[in-house]
Structures are given as structure tokens and as C-alpha cells.
Amino acid sequence: MPELISGAAFGALFREFESSAWRWEAQGTYNQPDEVEPWQRWRDGVPVLDDLEWLRSWLDDIRAATEVGKVFQRVRMLTEPLTEYLRWQMEVTPANVDAGEEIRLLTQAAASRLALPEHDFWIFDRVRVAVLHYGPGGLIGAEIVTEPATVARYEQWRKIAWAEAVSYEDFVKT
Template sequence: MSSWALPGAELDELLRSFRHRAWRWECQGTYRQPAEAEPWRRWRAGEPDDLAWLRPWLDQVAAATRAGRRFARVRVFREPPTEYQRWQLDVSPANIAAGEDVRVLTAGRARALGLPNRDFWLFDEDRVALMHFENQQFAGTEIIAAPEEVNRYRTWRDVASDHAIPFMAYLHDLTQRSR
């Protein structure tokens, strides 16, 4: 069974109520979320960012990890990274400090592994929130709970996790290559 939900409504509930693990496959090269527009503009202008706009997410991750629940994601990075992804290189250490396990796969490696080109969250091994985007903006989710379909997403998660490298190692390698 799958159903559509308005942008953020059901996804926010799943992000609050999962019991053990929330895992994200993030494969868009650029996201144009309204809440990120001003922070991204400041980054592009070289202005400082106190990450106040990200604080609610960081607090949610920190509270969940203190309670023994896990947040993890694998991000697919283009080579070279898009401008948005270069911004994420500066922002992501805050996610990690909050307790999120962030890993990276290159786009070429993701394609070679047969991984999907659609973003999704996998919650507690039994629910998928397939994310839909329009013009690089989040447009809604399709909730998938049928065991045979969820199993396919678990397999993709396992493959991606097995081949991705920790974000900080990716950042170090990228920095070394750009010297």
C-alpha cells in the first residue's frame, strides 16, 4: 500500500516517531528548499552562518541519538560537486556533531551499483517515505509499507551503506585532491 502525503506532513511524523533507525538516501545534486534560500545566499556571498536555521533539525537528531535512536544518510556527490554540494561540505559537520552518521558515494559509483535516482527515507526496516521533487523543491512523499517493496529499499540501503565512505573522510580526500 502506498499513499501520497502533503509536503512534510507525514514525513515529519515519521521523523519524530520512528523507534530505532531513520536512514536517508539523498541523491539530488541540488535542493531548492525555501528555508535554505537565505543561508545558501549568505554562503555564496562569503558571509558567516551561525546555522540557526538548521538548529531545529540538529536538536531533533541530538535528542533522538541521546535516546538510542539512529539517524544516518548516504549522500550522492557529483564529481566535481555541485555548488549546492560544496555548501553542504561546510554545513554537514554540524549534522555529524549532532549525532547523524553521514556518508558519501560518488554519482558514478552509485550508478555502477544500480542504486536509485530518487530520494527516500527508510524507517525502522518497515516503512519507506519516497520523496518527490518538482523544480528541485520537495513536493511530497509516497509512503510504502508493502514488505516486498520495502525489502528492495532495504537492499539499496545496505548496498549504499557498504560502499559509502564517512563524510569526513570524503571531505579530507576532496581537500587533498584540490590542492
């Protein structure tokens, strides 16, 4: 297993980047401990956008970063059919978009056709990649990659995914 960072060291990546943070999100379900209760409330019929306190810190960080010109973007791969988790996330997404994050969506079939990876990652400033590693209890940590040829491969995946994905706003119109 490669060396992984987590906790404060992982969180620092989101405070220290200079211009852009980009995410490829390829899992149908994430078992993040901080999402268990809000996801259950959604299952119980509580409207998602009425109950975002669990996400407030993240939304505030996105808003603060984008207000000073930094870019947060992500492409979320959608399973076919959508998992229950992804149905919930689709209802959470407007809050991320309102905070300033650009979110695009790509079907699992398209991701497969485009040979995009099955693992999640963040690219920071197009020079550092955080390859995310998950276990049954959620995120274990991130492997940091800075080797130029490997970063270039991730950058190519970013370009392909971004070009092929549909904006959240356009997706929900259809």
C-alpha cells in the same frame, strides 16, 4: 501521481520512528525554500558554521533522538564535479555529524555502477519507506511504502550504499 504526505504528517515520521532513520540523498541540488537565504549568505562569503539558525530545529531533533539511542544515517551521492549546492552542503555537514547523524558519501559514478536509484528516500525502522517527490520549488511530499517486498528492495539499496560509501570524516581527510 501516488498519494503524498507533507507538512506535519511528514514531520511526524521523524518523531515517531522507534530505532532508525536512514536517507539516500541523490539530487545535485535541492530547491528548498528554507535554504534559499542561508545558501545565498554562503555565496556571499558568510562562513556556514557561523550561521546555522535555519538548521537549529533539525539539529536539535537529531541530537535528542540520538541521545536516547535512535540512529540517524544518510548516504549522500556526490555529483562529479560537485554542484554549488553540494559544495555548500559539504560545509554544513559537520553540524549534522556533531548532532549525531552518521553521514557517508558516494560518488555518482559508484551509485550508477551499483544501480542505486536516482530518487531520494528515507527508511524508517527498516519497515517504512518515504519516497521523496520534488518539484521546482523543492519537496512536494513523500509517498509512504510499507509493502514488504518493496521495502526489502529499498533495504537492499540501503545495504549496498552504506557498505560502499565513505564516511564524511574519512572523505574530508583525503
